[in-house]
Amino acid sequence: MLLNHFYSNNKAKQTLVNFITDGRLPHTILLEGEDGCGKTAFAKIIAAGILCGQQIVSQRPCGECRNCRLIMSDNHPDVVLAESENKVNSFHVEKIREIRTDAYIRPNDGDYKVYILRNVHNMTEQAQNALLKIIEEPPAQVVFILTCNNRARILPTILSRAAVIPLSVCTEEECIQALGQLAKENFPQEQVIQAAHFAQGNIGKALNILQNEKSLKLACDARRTAEMICTGQEFELLCCLQEYVGSKKREEFLELMQEIRSYFIELIHLKNGLPVGNSQIPAQIKNRFTTLQAMQILDIIDSTAARVSQNVSLNLAAAAFCAEVKEHLQ
Helix, strand or coil, X not given: CHHHHCCCCHHHHHHHHHHHHHCCCCCEEEEECCCCCCHHHHHHHHHHHHXXXXXXXXXXXXXXCXXXXXXXXXXXXXXXXXXCCCCCCCECHHHHHHHHHHHCCCCCCCCCEEEEECCHHHECHHHHHHHHHHHHCCCCCEEEEEEECCHHHCCXXXXXXXXXXECCXXXXXXXXXXXXXXXXXXXXXXXXXXXXXXXXXXXXXXHHHHXXXXXXXXXXXXXXXXXXXXXXXXXXXXXXXXXXXXXXXXXXXXXXXXXHHHHHHHHHHHXXXXXXXXXXXXXXXXXXXXXXXXXXXXHHHHHHHXXXXXXXXXXXXHHHHHHHHHHHHC
């Protein structure tokens, strides 16, 4: 079964099994989880479960029938993947209108048409309202599978009509195992372990780190920057950020902030006895920081990211970030 190839998330997988075996498939499903955790892969597995040709219901999605193979290779005529740039308000209403028109045309090759809408948190309000109109009274033969990284950015009226399935990242050990199967190149085991740790078990991020030197550098820079924050190296911190405040660096700066944020979440988990895998946060940093201070840093990171998203000067944002960090750590 295809579900056996999706790591961790046993509750989400059981939910899908229940949908299929009980015959109570929702018309709208929302998959929520951080970028890289496998939302699109799981959406395709759901689509395969809906259209699978396996006669024994308990064995769907089988992964071996014609429909399953076509879906997993993005070639099934009744499964439509719609997405946009991964930027706020980049998913426009015109695309939803096209889908609404197409949804009333009968399926080509099965009993259902499945629409996978990626990153619906990036939809404009107009696009979300247009989507709401069709999921309120969807055609009988249509299922919508939505993905998002934060349900708080979705209209409550859409959430109320969707079955929400949270997805989480797997353990670092599972991530290492997955990388061995998914990576197209044979990377040294040390690199694989490092990527899994930097990504904190997020398979998509770990693959990107392995295959993209720029992503690896950003992950290393983020950890170095986080440690500068923890040790109070204000000048060195500002110097490190300067590399990310040049022209056309806005997206890189936001990615750096997100990676630094992950470090402090790991620190909070470590200080409170929560599982973090093979943490490489030094003992002196763990002992130097309180949970409250780490949470204050998270607030500063979120505020900085919000400013940058609103097109505030990167130089000003970086300087303000350093000043706020210094103020809270005095």
